[in-house]
Amino acid sequence: MDRKDRQIIRALQRNGRMTNQDLAESVNLSPSPCLRRLRNLEASGAIRGFTVDADPVAYGLPITAFVQVRLERHNEETVRQFEQRVTCLDEVQECHMLTGGTDYLLRVVVAGLDAYEDFIRNRIHPIGGIGSIDTSFVYGTVKKTGVYPMIG
Template sequence: MPFIDLDAIDLRILNALQSDGRLTNQELADQVGLSPSPCLRRVRRLERDGFIRTYRAVLERESVGLSLTVFVEIKVEKHSRDNAQALQQALAAMPEVVACHMVSGTADFIAEIVVANLKAYEKFLTEKLLVLRMIGDIRSNFALTRVKSDAVLPLTHLKREAERREPDC
């Protein structure tokens, strides 16, 4: 795990930008209690150091015609590093796969698939997943209701350490 060198102001910046990545530098500076120049320097440092990976719009799935979410449990056929890596690469290349995790338990991977409808999922399953030789088994779990997604990361575990640091504006 990389060394995390964040103070309380850095955490306020990260929390504010997670909630609204479209804040202007002036609005962000006002929220975190800095003047604009030091605020912008901190944001640039957080970007450079990899704390902020990207900025993007989060679209409403149903509004863009993607109303079916399927959580797919995948078992790798003949467990090997090569099969696992090949599967990871194949899943990462599929735009319908919006999230994927290697897991422990009954499956090797869990992928979150977003498609328009059941017919689109059937096509995805038969034309993209079932053709992959490194897959041994697939279980599909259909989401009935989305309770929470696209949430901000909880940074409270960093708060105590950051509060001990003297802010460096």
């Protein structure tokens, strides 16, 4: 992972579907070595994959919520059960383990407030072992970028 690899990543974070020729030009390489670097970044896991940034409202998911979850107990079985079940829920876009007061932070997308109530009651609570849930709804996004800061 040298300076050129980071340039390639940043260029693709700005436009993940740009052609290899444009990518090569933007990092001052000819197409051949540029494509080889890209494939190496994929093979090494530095590039996990490519995605599309779709407007959730246009898609039909107008509600985004951040959900802070605390477990009742932290024995292995409770933790394992929670993580395994949460991974299977399509509404959960992310689930992170956090330092501080809460154990997990989830980002959840749903079609409406009624769908959110259904999600909490019939998807989350049945998992069991949950101590507390604290929901914050997103009512505006000031910034959203996938471009990492420059290094070196």
